[in-house]
Amino acid sequence: MVNAAGTGLIRVKEIYRNREQRVKELKAEGKTIIGYLCIYPVLEMLTALDLVPYRMFGDMDETITSADDYLPTMVCPFLRSVLDLGIKGKYDFLDGVVMAHICDVGARLSHIWDVAVKTPYSHFIDVPHTDRKISRERLKELLQDFQETLEIFTGKKLTPAGLKESIELHNRQRAMVRELYDLKKPDPPLISGTETLQVMIAINSIPVEEGNNLLKEVISEVKERGDDVPKKSARLLVWGPVIDDIALIEMIESLDATVVMDDTCVGSRNFFADVPLTDDPLDGLAYRYLEELKCPRTFRESNTDGVHRGYQADLEARFGYLGDYAKEWNVNGAILQVPRYCDSHGYEVPQLKDYFEQISLPNIYLEHDYSKAALAPLKTRVQGLTEIIG
Amino acid sequence: MIRIYFAGVDIGSTMTKVVIADEGEKVVSRVISHTGAEHRRLANRVMEEALKQAGLSIDDISYVIATGYGRINVPFADKQVTELTCHARGVYQFRQGVRLAIDIGGQDSKALKIKDGKLIDFVMSDKCAAGTGRFLEVLAPTLGLRVEELGETSLRATRKVKISSTCTVFGQQEVISLLSDGEPLEDIVAGLHDAIASRVASMARKLKIEPDVVFTGGVAKNSGVAKALGKNLGCEIFIPDEPLLSGALGAALLGKETVMKALERGEPVKRSEHRLEEATFFDQVE
Secondary structure, eight states, X not given: OOOGGGTHHHHHHHHHHTTTHHHHHHHHTTOEEEXXXXXXXXXXXXXXXXXXXXXXXXXXXXXXXXXGGTSOTTSOHHHHHHHHHHHTTTTTTOSEEEEEOSSXXXXXXXXXXXXXXXXXXXXXXXXXXXXXXXXXXXXXXXXXXXXXXXXXXXXXXXOHHHHHHHHHHHHHHHHHXXXXXXXXXXXXXXXXXXXXXXXXXXXXXXXXXXXXXXXXXXXXXXXXXXXXXXXXXEEEEEESSOOOSTHHHHHHHTSSEEEEEEEOTTTGGGTSSOOOOOSSHHHHXXXXXXXXXXXXXXXXXXXXXXXXXXXXXXHHHHHHHHHHHHHHTTOOEEEEEEETTXXXXXXXXXXXXXXXXXTTOXXXXXXXXXXXXXXXXXXHHHHHHHHHHO | OOOOEEEXXXXXXXXXXXXXXXXXXXXXXXXXXXXXXXXGGOHHHHHHHHHXXXXXXXXXXXXXXXXXXXXXXXXXXXXXXXXXXXXXXXXXXXXXXXXXXXXXXXXXXXXXXXXXXXXXEEEXXXXXXXTSHHHHHHHHHHTTOOHHHHHHHHHTOSSOOOOOOOSHHHHHHHHHHXXXXXXXXXXXXXHHHHHHHHHHHHHHGGXXXXXXXXXXXXXXXXXXXXXXXXXXXXXXXXXOSSTTOHHHHHXXXXXXHHHHHHHHHTOOOOOOOOOOOOOOOGGGOO
């Protein structure tokens, strides 16, 4: 028998290379596979109904062609790529899709998908964009609505007990991801940014329980490591939306830099906040997805009482958690990476740069084209940052 | 007393520049040559010329830093440093009070925030050619002018025509249409310069402009763009005598600092073999 302690990262790389293999096997066994976009579809509800969530990504190597019939070319290239792959049949194995009002393009994509691709089940969650009490109540209603459509689709009833069990399972995964990220605190970190992203992409591609088993193996394997990850001068925090391919992180780590922390939606962002276990599980879910998920798609203020406390307080309310990350992971530089036309993240950049300046963290803004070929010119910028850090 | 020398090799998209400086930071040799497709691999020839000018051999050079877009193609370099860091150092040598440097080259433009001679932040243009020297290179023939003539021509303008498009290709169409409308040549050129300057100034504003501002790169030789840039930034701008050389000069000076730091610490200086030969590319290696 192969020693389990040495196979976790190998399995991770296998899944990374062939993401859809496992869900296709499960489908052949009779399971129902539900694709989802971004981190706002409430996976706990899918898992509780024995549906297998599968995170939808684009493909940086595939030229976008078919999607141009439906989306203008000056919108998010990641979402255009997802639609393009859908039209080209790459997601034909999905039994359904769940999308949310992540951004305007993401919202429209949900409707365009129904026209251009079509899957047996589809649902759109119109998640509110502020973190006020009234929004939370609205999200709870929207989740009830989501639940009803899922119950009709599956012919099963979603019980509060079943949902709580699923929440615990997902919270377990979140705790394990945080444990994995703790292994990035030493210098050098025990696991590189490239490997971390592969792990994160892998667990976004398989059922949560299998993901938890995989994480357990990876964590014990990484803990036993010696000097597998080289020591570099720059310990970077990477911020931004989805990174679904290791190319960008590999480019960064080919220089005198290691990505020790991230705030990206395939990385830490979706795993650093648990769902509180409330009497009505929907209360805990609505709270977590609206209040706790720190994505720029939700408008956050330093107050909700109408009193303006000034720019510094606003920056602290919006980005204070990044300052905490910088301290805890001993970060000495940040990269604000944004695929071109990602408005929701782009809007944050001037203020986030101000915040980083306030905490004296050198940083650069990298806008890219969601294409591997276009990454090379960005290398000079990253090298420039490493030279500033020294 | 034995003098020691340091070389900076800056391979830009259009021009290759070499500066050799001595330990007293005096420039003993400087060469500017076209990069071109074939020249990119021939940094050694430009270096040979610079050595010849100074009456030196490669063995006299203590340290070589390569910078610029083609910095990886310099087999005799000891270290590669980005043009961002090298420009910041070179510009500081020209003007110690510099807080912002704007460099408009053949392929891109960049703004550097500098504090005490050190780079602290930067922005670079990306793939569009509109804010670069290429914009002028493409448009000059359309106007029947050489690039070198643009600056002086624009200074004769009585007003500047508004060029609405900041895309090089559409800019050319716009210029043709303006010529057909009978707009005076010098007013069109002034409009073009303003289009570049306003684009680069808005990029630089992201760094929060503080004086002194230094303008470098090939386009800094164009007095029309320099004037428009000063107007757009709302402050005086300073231009070195040879604005093309700040990257290579900075590289040479950073080389000196690298060597001095190592000597102070009693550490050996990590050097390459200084083989003055053509660059070999990966696809040529068996």
